[in-house]
Amino acid sequence: MARQARAIQTRESILLAAAAVFDERGYSSATITEILQRAGVTKGALYFHFASKEELALGVVAAQLDVGELPPQRTRLQELVDHGMLFAHQLRHDPLTRAGVGLAMDHRREHGDDPAPFHGTPYQSWIDRIGQVLAEADRHGELLPHVVPDDTAQLLAGAFTGIQGMSQTLCERADLTHRVIVLLQHVLPSIAQPSLLPTLDLGADRAERLLAARVGTAAGTGRAGDGRPAAERPGTERSADLSSGAQRPTGEHGIPSPRRTPTAVR
Amino acid sequence: MARQARAIQTRESILLAAAAVFDERGYSSATITEILQRAGVTKGALYFHFASKEELALGVVAAQLDVGELPPQRTRLQELVDHGMLFAHQLRHDPLTRAGVGLAMDHRREHGDDPAPFHGTPYQSWIDRIGQVLAEADRHGELLPHVVPDDTAQLLAGAFTGIQGMSQTLCERADLTHRVIVLLQHVLPSIAQPSLLPTLDLGADRAERLLAARVGTAAGTGRAGDGRPAAERPGTERSADLSSGAQRPTGEHGIPSPRRTPTAVR
Numbered sequence: 306m307a308r309q310a311r312a313i314q315t316r317e318s319i320l321l322a323a324a325a326v327f328d329e330r331g332y333s334s335a336t337i338t339e340i341l342q343r344a345g346v347t348k349g350a351l352y353f354h355f356a357s358k359e360e361l362a363l364g365v366v367a368a369q370l371d372v373g374e375l376p377p378q379r380t381r382l383q384e385l386v387d388h389g390m391l392f393a394h395q396l397r398h399d400p401l402t403r404a405g406v407g408l409a410m411d412h413r414r415e416h417g418d419d420p421a422p423f424h425g426t427p428y429q430s431w432i433d434r435i436g437q438v439l440a441e442a443d444r445h446g447e448l449l450p451h452v453v454p455d456d457t458a459q460l461l462a463g464a465f466t467g468i469q470g471m472s473q474t475l476c477e478r479a480d481l482t483h484r485v486i487v488l489l490q491h492v493l494p495s496i497a498q499p500s501l502l503p504t505l506d507l508g509a510d511r512a513e514r515l516l517a518a519r520v521g522t523a524a525g526t527g528r529a530g531d532g533r534p535a536a537e538r539p540g541t542e543r544s545a546d547l548s549s550g551a552q553r554p555t556g557e558h559g560i561p562s563p564r565r566t567p568t569a570v571r
Numbered sequence: 572m573a574r575q576a577r578a579i580q581t582r583e584s585i586l587l588a589a590a591a592v593f594d595e596r597g598y599s600s601a602t603i604t605e606i607l608q609r610a611g612v613t614k615g616a617l618y619f620h621f622a623s624k625e626e627l628a629l630g631v632v633a634a635q636l637d638v639g640e641l642p643p644q645r646t647r648l649q650e651l652v653d654h655g656m657l658f659a660h661q662l663r664h665d666p667l668t669r670a671g672v673g674l675a676m677d678h679r680r681e682h683g684d685d686p687a688p689f690h691g692t693p694y695q696s697w698i699d700r701i702g703q704v705l706a707e708a709d710r711h712g713e714l715l716p717h718v719v720p721d722d723t724a725q726l727l728a729g730a731f732t733g734i735q736g737m738s739q740t741l742c743e744r745a746d747l748t749h750r751v752i753v754l755l756q757h758v759l760p761s762i763a764q765p766s767l768l769p770t771l772d773l774g775a776d777r778a779e780r781l782l783a784a785r786v787g788t789a790a791g792t793g794r795a796g797d798g799r800p801a802a803e804r805p806g807t808e809r810s811a812d813l814s815s816g817a818q819r820p821t822g823e824h825g826i827p828s829p830r831r832t833p834t835a836v837r
Contacts, residue, residue: 428737456753460734463750467733468726471694484729487722495757 316354319344320368323361324404332362332408362408366427369395369405370434376518381442382497383505385435386489387515389465393485394512396469397478406469431462439496452496464488482509582620585610586634589627590670598628598674628674632693635661635671636700642784647708648763649771651701652755653781655731659751660778662735663744672735697728705762718762730754748775 322344326335337358341351355361372391378384395402405427436458442448468488472481486507494502508514588610592601603624607617621627638657644650661668671693702724708714734754738747752773760768774780 425740428740457757459737459750460730460753460757463734463737464726464730464754465733466737467731467735468729470736471725471729471732474691474694484725487726488730491723491726491758491761495760 312354315346315350319346319351319354319361320364321401324365324368324401327362327365328400328404328407332358337361363426365401366405366408366430369399369402369427370430373519375515380447380501380504381438381445382447382493382501385438385442386493386505386507387511388434388438389461389485389489390482390507390512391515392465393469393481394516397481406466428462428466431465432458435461447498447501448496449498457492457496461488461492464492482512578620581612581616585612585617585620585627586630587667590631590634590667593628593631594666594670594673598624603627629692631667632671632674632696635665635668635693636696639785641781646713646767646770647704647711648713648759648767651704651708652759652771652773653777654700654704655727655751655755656748656773656777657781658731659735659747660782663747672732694728694732697731698724701727713764713767714762715764723758723762727754727758730758748778 319340323335323340326340326343330339335358337348337351340361341348344351355364372388372395375384375387375391378387392402396406408427432455436455439448439452439454439458443452443454448454465485465488468484469478469481472478472484486509489505489507493505497505585606589601589606592606592609596605601624603614603617606627607614610617621630638654638661641650641653641657644653658668662672674693698721702721705714705718705720705724709718709720714720731751731754734750735744735747738744738750752775755771755773759771763771
């Protein structure tokens with residue numbers, strides 16, 4: 306058990322080192338040697354976990370998708386919101402997530418006409434993840450009848466990638482949470498049953514509250530979003546709000562149907 | 572006059588060559604020598620138009636924004652749609668546009684912590700352009716009262732960048748027009764007065780019809796979106812539709828309010 310925990314830790318530190326090197330140098334310029342030095346592990350340890358640079362890159366891409374376990378919500382759409390808010394939080398605080406997104410966006414310049422091993426992988430994994438949640442939302446009657454879940458999933462994956470890239474360029478992602486809220490405020494009214502809109506919690510501190518709730522309940526499920534020890538994360542006292550997320554008073558955080566209460570979103 | 576036309580042509584071919592080289596090599600690896608060879612012009616001619624590689628990059632960035640003159644429409648929102656559709660068309664057919672977008676998205680890996688001269692420029696120019704149209708739409712009463720034009724402009728600029736990057740990765744932008752339509756279908760109902768939605772023409776061939784109309788009227792205003800001679804562009808016979816864009820039967824192309832006619836968007 307201790308051995309297994311150590312192996313997990315080693316794998317994690319290799320992925321973190323690889324993520325940092327990919328983030329700085331790009332995939333094709335990154336070397337195994339530099340990743341080894343950065344991780345402080347032996348060549349044997351690295352090759353025990355990853356057979357090649359390609360596998361390392363795929364490992365980084367897979368790891369960035371992991372936002373850890375989320376408390377179940379009353380609606381699938383709130384879970385979709387929560388995923389987006391946590392992913393934005395991780396992009397600001399987790400180098401693994403940043404590197405995964407970077408690999409998704411940068412491969413063409415690096416490889417020219419020769420597609421990278423992870424060509425399209427991150428996009429497709431985001432589309433699949435979002436598509437699953439939307440399909441569930443559809444089965445639960447949460448979506449408007451004309452919605453095509455796959456179209457919406459593709460849009461959200463692409464739009465999210467774009468706003469995070471823009472936020473990175475313009476202000477090092479300082480405003481990413483606000484941009485994600487604006488995206489959701491513009492898209493949710495076009496896909497959600499109007500009666501659900503006022504129940505959705507799009508508070509700017511949503512990710513922090515979710516992380517605090519995770520600490521307050523079963524710790525150790527999934528990677529910590531911000532890389533800090535549990536005790537350092539704020540807001541634990543508010544974790545009780547989360548199991549009944551849809552019942553919380555939403556106020557300015559929710560998304561009222563714009564046609565019924567147009568001023569509440571401003 | 573002939574001299575001026577020649578100068579414009581020279582400037583254009585230098586920009587095209589620079590765009591192609593930036594697109595293939597990235598900004599920092601591109602050399603003036605390679606751009607000279609590609610353009611087939613003398614060093615003197617290049618430096619007459621552009622003082623440095625930096626100015627060349629800024630020229631590419633500025634040129635990609637230019638979708639040429641658009642026929643006025645009955646609503647500002649149709650003009651916003653038309654801009655998006657033409658920009659998507661240019662991304663598929665115009666290397667200058669592709670390179671400008673590439674420079675916007677790639678600079679971080681190229682420059683590390685040293686921001687490129689064009690850092691943020693393309694994003695800001697898109698935001699400004701879209702923001703102007705939305706502010707006009709607001710003055711004309713076309714927007715819902717809660718809309719914050721700058722928020723929406725930032726969202727559209729970022730989301731567009733993201734969906735075009737995803738489309739490039741997954742299928743060399745073959746489905747970009749569809750993705751832009753999906754973006755507009757999801758965002759317009761959240762910002763437009765519901766009564767305008769059925770008047771908006773989001774037909775997949777909208778850009779082609781706009782280009783054909785341009786050929787049918789005053790030619791030579793702005794760069795041709797697809798780089799082909801006017802006579803080769805299809806659809807000229809349909810140019811009459813455009814001056815009354817908002818009156819055309821929209822059918823599946825328009826955006827009916829999803830709550831009133833939910834099946835028409837599918």
